[in-house]
Amino acid sequence: MNFESLLIHGGIDGDSFTGAVNVPIYQTSTYRQEDIEKNNRYEYSRTGNPTREALEKLITDLENGVGGFAFSSGMAAITAIFSLFKSGDNIIIQNNLYGGTFRVLDKIFKNFNIGYRIVNTIDLQEIKNNIDNTVKAIYIETPTNPLMDITDIQKVAKIARDNNLITIVDNTFMTPYFQRPLTLGADIVLHSATKYLGGHSDLLAGLVVVNDKELKDKIKFIQNATGGVLSPFDSFLLIRGIKTLGVRMDRHNFNAKVVAEFLKSRGEVNKVYYPGFKDHIGYNVQSKQGKGYGGMISFVLNEGYNYKKFLKNLNFITFGESLGGVESLICHPATMTHGAIPYEIRQKAGIVNNLIRLSVGIESVHDIIKDLEMALNESKYTK
Ligand SMILES: Cc1ncc(COP(=O)(O)O)c(C=O)c1O
Incomplete structure (x- = not known):
């Protein structure tokens, strides 16, 4: 299916139960369980909700990933990603990232001894010079907010892979319509879906898509454990926004x-x-x-x-x-x-x-x- 059609029919297309062309808003926190021995597919909406799941499948298709996750804001998504790291780890970050991304690293994760190194990621040699065995990831935005610096995703991802690091790309400005970082070798792509994906300045949301099963399981665990999930109504609105992306x-x-x-x-x-x-x-x-x-x-x-x-x-x-x-x-x-x-x-x-x-x-x-x-x-x- 071409990308323009995937925007409209990707993920879960409509409702198989009633034939409704739109995924229903499953406005529920919990689900009746049939048997004490056996859980239904859905147990509790922090863990799984069919409307959110439809959105998560849609963004996975659009970014060509293995698993997708919807959060209550871009910052909740970014926080979930940084929660992959542990005390002593360092992350290489670009020199003009969105201010909130810098703030959460500098004011929160630093307290847990997760550090950052500010690098001009246009300069590949500067990236290489900053890698040592405490560095676990390279985090970029391209174009950057607000100075529109462009980083070569493919080249950065290659450096990362050669050094056993993961590449994380904030794709908010381009959206998967213009740029698909996972197809260029990145491991994690994220969005403030509050922006172009929602498209109408009427919701806050964050999306994460990963390129392998291990990262999928880890982010799934973090999403459920920390709980910054997107509501069913906002998931519905976001699916609606994406159709016209x-x-x-x-x-x-x-x-x-x-x-x-x-x-x-x-x-x-x-x-x-x-x-x-x-x-x-x-x-x-x-x-x-x-x-x-x-x-x-x-x-x-x-x-x-x-x-x-x-x-x-x-x-x-x-x-x-x-x-x-x-x-x-x-x-x-x-x-x-x-x-x-x-x-x-x-x-x-x-x-x-x-x-x-x-x-x-x-x-x-x-x-x-x-x-x-x-x-x-x-x-x-x-x-
Ligand atoms: C590039 C970028 N990433 C992340 C965020 C954070 O997203 P949110 O405001 O949805 O939490 C923003 C917000 O402006 C942004 O511009």
Whole structure:
């Protein structure tokens, strides 16, 4: 089945009991057991729920994995993955990860003596230099949030395999529609499904897919033991969102390219981070490993222009956290998504104060440009 059809018919397609074309919402915490000697297939919804299971089978198909798991948020999914490690282990992480991912490592897992090493993962030699026998995994986002760095998944996964490490990829920005890390050699792929997979800014969810039976059993155990599972209703909403992922991503991709070119042409803008530009340092790698460039753009205003004034003068482009919804969303990484990262690390990584991140929605691209143009015209510093 082609990927566009898999989005609609993958996993468990409808309800075999009634013929309903949608998987029902099994809004139950527990299940009647027939016999004290023998458990039914379902016992308790933390352990298993048919609506969640339909979603888990769907994302497993889409990411071409062996097992999939649905969590109550992206952070719950990431926490479950980091729970694979034990005291004394180190994880190589990229230098401009989502702030919450850094925070959970720095403020929680570090207390359990699970450490991290910050590395520029574009530089394969730097990765190799940081590997020793305490390092157990390499964790990347590609493109990164918010600077759109592109890491070569295949090459990183090869280094990891050669050194007996696992490769973990946060695929939130690309989604399996554009990029499938497990097919490139990664071991674990995860999503903040709150973003493009849900697609409508109406739910929080996290998804994990793994490429082998051993990891599947471990994550299953952690999911049940720690309990951050996705509810049946949100599982239903997410299945619904995923059905339109293909058409939405095509439109996000198209709109983002037009908007990136518009921003690049403006004198108020100093730099545009967009992996679909031919002169972007990661363009060739992204063109090789993905089928698109996504809907995310970051840009820096020139000196003499005020990001606060710019944001205030937008009309319908919504100022707020998050990304990947049908509506355009804009945010200020230094104080919002990446506020949890210490100032020095942020500056070093390029997350400066005049940096703005735009999640280009699927509205008319003409309206998006008009809105940006109006706000840029008003963004000059005045005494
Ligand atoms: C790339 C990325 N990964 C993970 C997360 C965390 O996901 P959630 O907000 O669903 O917990 C986010 C949230 O913004 C994100 O942008």
